[in-house]
Amino acid sequence: MTQSYYWHDYETWGGTPAKDRPCQFAGIRTDTELNPIGEPMVLFSRPADDLLPQPDACLITGITPQRALRDGMPEAEFALAIQSELAAPATCGVGYNSLRFDDEVTRYLFYRNLLDPYAHSCRNGNSRWDLIDVLRLAHALRPDGIQWPEREPGVTSFKLEHLSAANDIPHADAHDALADVRATIAMARLLKRAQPRLFDYTLSLRDTENVRKLLDQGKPVLHVSQRYPAIRGAIAPVTVVGTHPNNPNQRLCFDLRQDPAILLDLNVEQIRERLFTPSADLPADVERIPIKGVKVNASPILAPIGTLGKDAAERWDIDQQQIKVHARRIDEAKSQIADKLLKVYQGQQWQEVTDPDLMLYTGGFF
Numbered sequence: 001m002t003q004s005y006y007w008h009d010y011e012t013w014g015g016t017p018a019k020d021r022p023c024q025f026a027g028i029r030t031d032t033e034l035n036p037i038g039e040p041m042v043l044f045s046r047p048a049d050d051l052l053p054q055p056d057a058c059l060i061t062g063i064t065p066q067r068a069l070r071d072g073m074p075e076a077e078f079a080l081a082i083q084s085e086l087a088a089p090a091t092c093g094v095g096y097n098s099l100r101f102d103d104e105v106t107r108y109l110f111y112r113n114l115l116d117p118y119a120h121s122c123r124n125g126n127s128r129w130d131l132i133d134v135l136r137l138a139h140a141l142r143p144d145g146i147q148w149p150e151r152e153p154g155v156t157s158f159k160l161e162h163l164s165a166a167n168d169i170p171h172a173d174a175h176d177a178l179a180d181v182r183a184t185i186a187m188a189r190l191l192k193r194a195q196p197r198l199f200d201y202t203l204s205l206r207d208t209e210n211v212r213k214l215l216d217q218g219k220p221v222l223h224v225s226q227r228y229p230a231i232r233g234a235i236a237p238v239t240v241v242g243t244h245p246n247n248p249n250q251r252l253c254f255d256l257r258q259d260p261a262i263l264l265d266l267n268v269e270q271i272r273e274r275l276f277t278p279s280a281d282l283p284a285d286v287e288r289i290p291i292k293g294v295k296v297n298a299s300p301i302l303a304p305i306g307t308l309g310k311d312a313a314e315r316w317d318i319d320q321q322q323i324k325v326h327a328r329r330i331d332e333a334k335s336q337i338a339d340k341l342l343k344v345y346q347g348q349q350w351q352e353v354t355d356p357d358l359m360l361y362t363g364g365f366f
């Protein structure tokens with residue numbers, strides 16, 4: 001089977017993938033050298049009778065319910081057309097911030113229409129990938145060859161329209177799905193030319209076994225995520241401190257910039273409070289525990305700690321000697337920490353979902 005990428009993007013009636021349904025989809029298939037294959041696909045979906053679009057979403061995208069009713073198709077047909085592209089053998093579904101947003105839109109779309117929400121991304125040699133965190137990794141470790149716009153002094157903007165403008169990539173219709181797909185492919189081409197080894201390396205992280213080996217070797221690694229402060233490069237040196245009891249594919253990773261003594265000094269209830277209480281509700285003098293779940297089957301962007309150069313370490317406030325000390329402390333108390341975190345996460349409370357349209361992760365049909 002010949003590998004191909006299916007670059008795609010949704011415009012939606014709001015910002016919550018579970019609730020706010022898609023109004024537009026666009027996709028372009030390319031080969032592994034990022035050359036287009038065939039013609040782009042652009043689809044509109046008719047809004048359901050019980051759907052109330054968010055006015056702000058209409059203003060941002062320029063898509064009104066009237067236009068979607070005129071140009072769109074029933075959601076079931078919309079879903080089948082998208083499935084036929086994403087489920088084609090040897091397809092890597094890829095987008096911009098797609099793992100956090102577009103992939104969730106796809107899953108809920110398929111679920112509502114009684115299609116398997118997962119098979120398209122994991123069978124027949126298929127996979128998924130997301131360019132945004134790859135660009136964050138390049139920015140943090142190998143920034144040459146790309147212009148990085150700032151949203152404020154010292155803080156880079158990763159909005160697609162800002163990166164496009166800074167790198168002279170045409171993107172006149174931001175928030176039009178097809179324009180966003182074309183801009184994403186153009187940024188991917190730029191990165192592939194500027195940092196080909198990094199580009200190919202991050203593609204290898206689509207393989208769950210490669211990710212698992214990297215995380216489970218017992219050594220610190222670098223992890224890229226929007227949840228790490230942008231002023232620190234959205235990157236952190238982490239080590240695995242446990243596995244989520246309800247998801248064997250999720251590793252619990254501790255940010256080694258922080259002292260792990262907090263995991264030993266606090267009891268289970270105190271740790272649970274500092275993990276699951278919203279930041280706005282924590283007292284000003286209470287420090288959030290820096291643990292993040294990393295799913296080995298979600299193409300996370302990781303790198304060996306040895307790829308961190310001296311200049312990057314200084315820029316992102318990473319003291320390599322301190323990391324070694326903190327990692328050693330965790331290693332010495334690994335079983336104690338893992339046992340404590342097991343109890344913490346076993347007691348995690350989830351809001352009950354009763355709307356059948358939203359029950360993808362609480363049973364569902366599959």
